[in-house]
Amino acid sequence: MKLLKNAAYAIVFIVVYGTTNFCVAQNSNARITFQKQAPFNVNSASFQEWYAGIKVGGTGINIFLPIIDVAQNVEITHVYFRNLTSELIKIKGTYSAQLKNDSPYYTFTKPEASADYPFKLKDNECVVAYIESGKTKYFKITKITEFAGTYYENGPPAIYARENAKDIVAIEDKNIDK
Numbered sequence: 001m002k003l004l005k006n007a008a009y010a011i012v013f014i015v016v017y018g019t020t021n022f023c024v025a026q027n028s029n030a031r032i033t034f035q036k037q038a039p040f041n042v043n044s045a046s047f048q049e050w051y052a053g054i055k056v057g058g059t060g061i062n063i064f065l066p067i068i069d070v071a072q073n074v075e076i077t078h079v080y081f082r083n084l085t086s087e088l089i090k091i092k093g094t095y096s097a098q099l100k101n102d103s104p105y106y107t108f109t110k111p112e113a114s115a116d117y118p119f120k121l122k123d124n125e126c127v128v129a130y131i132e133s134g135k136t137k138y139f140k141i142t143k144i145t146e147f148a149g150t151y152y153e154n155g156p157p158a159i160y161a162r163e164n165a166k167d168i169v170a171i172e173d174k175n176i177d178k
Contacts, residue, residue: 038139039071049149060100074132081126083113
C-alpha cells in the first residue's frame, strides 16, 4: 500500500513538473523572434577578448558593430553575445559595447547563461536589440570577426572605439555620440 501511495505522489509530481516546464518553455520561445530584415545595415562586426591585471582582475569582450543606414524611427540599444549582454554606445559611427565577465580567472571563459538570458547563440553569433516605433525587436548577426585578445594591467578603459589604427584603442567619453 505504501508503495502504491509513493507511486501516486511520483506520478502527480511528474505531471505537474512537466506541465509547468512545458508552459514556461512555450512562453519564453513565443515572446522573442528575430527580424529577417533589420532597419539598418551592419558592416563586418568584430570582437576582442580582454584580460585585466591581477590587482584589478576580470575578463571581458569588446564588441564593435559598424551599423549604418539606421532608419529615423530606430534606436539601437543592446547586444547579446556569448551569454553576456551590454548597452551599445555609438562612438564615431560605430556601435561598441564592453561585455564584462565576472570570472575569477585571468583567461576568458564563456560564462554559463543565466536563467533569464533570452537566447541560445553560437560563439560566432550575436543579437542586436533595437527599438522601432516604440517596440523592441531583435536581429541576429551570424558572422563576427575575432581580433587577438589584449591585456590591460590596470583594467580596461571605460569606452572603446576602433580608430584608424591597427589595434583597438580607448578614447575619452567626450567623443560619445548622443
